[in-house]
Amino acid sequence: MSDNGFFNNYGGKYVAEVLRRPLDELEVAFHDAMNDSAFLDELNIIRRDYIGRETPLYFAPTATKLLGGAQIYIKLEGLANTGAHKINNAIGQCLLAKRMGKKRIIAETGAGQHGLATAAACAKLGLDCTIYMGEVDVRRQQPNVASMELYGAKVHPVTSGSRTLKDAVNEAMRDWAANPDTTHYVLGSALGPAPFPDIVREFQSVIGREVKKQAQERGIKIGAMVACVGGGSNSIGFFEPFINEKSPRLIGAEAGGIGPNVGENASRMTGNAARDGILQGYKSRFLLDEDGQALPTRSISAGLDYCGIGPQLASLGRSGRVEFTSILDKEALEAVQFFARNEGILFALESAHAGAAAMKIAKEIPADQAIIINMSGRGDKDVFITSPVFRPTEWLDFLHSEIERLENAKDIHEA
């Protein structure tokens, strides 16, 4: 838990005056809810019956044999309803909003995964849902936009700035400041102004608590835990019950993109352009230029492609409790193939960064200990990104034939 919104040097609540009241109200409501057994019971039933928890802790025998070292285990968050860990936070915050009497939910989304989870949570809980999404992302991420609309959400394209995630966050903040009484803003990762980093970590820590219990029940000795780090929600939730213990090693895998130069990666802890700064309401580590402006980022995985990292992880990186490593796009792609072929498990590109980091350190950990990889999501969603890399000609043929099929069947929508 933060100390008044701070994790040592990082965190805080650097927002316009109009946002102070909704943030303070949210903080009070959150602490009330977490001490209300009726709220926690309802949340646990939804986790069990709707999300599908607990998710399995899978022993990967072939990977263990091939990598030669630690026993490899995979926490299958990708089996959660909607395909990734993001639903844990979306459901938690939407249930909290309902308890606060709010009927309208807004959220930002970049790649669309958080928008998708929030739209699903709102459909399940009967809440009105608006998703802010940069116009550029709306065009790039049509499959997720289509799913959000199926869940009944309104997707609002943001046309300001670079028309991507950061602008969607600004637009959602503006909406919240104008409508605090009716509306809750479901922030999607363990960052932003306090109390969001505490709230998101708490709702995601169900992952780490399950791992701890599963390992204890099965006598698994954990040597290291590895998670990918975008904003930091799956990693901080996975690490949470272990942070105040000396072991296991906790390892965060950032997006190394195509190389170490500015604009080629999203390495906020290990990168050349990483520095302390204040952006979008909180103090943390960001990729910034000399004037404190956000730098362009790059990653094959849309979910890791962000210029900031959650303040608690920034602090844990500084203290050394969490180690950070950077994984290149091509290493992530290799990890996708390795686990698909050898274990029948299709990692999301984000999660494959954790898989790749585990592959690198497997030999450092003795064979009587385990490395646990958090597979934050499954890879079905990435077929539009991986296919052009793995089988470019066939994929192009497929797209051409799809266009032809649709143009020749203009009445298809009347089905």
Ligand SMILES: *Cc1c(COP(=O)(O)O)cnc(C)c1O
């Ligand atoms: C969004 C996303 C991430 C990155 O977000 P965090 O907040 O860092 O967890 C990682 N994996 C998947 C599958 C995602 O959808």
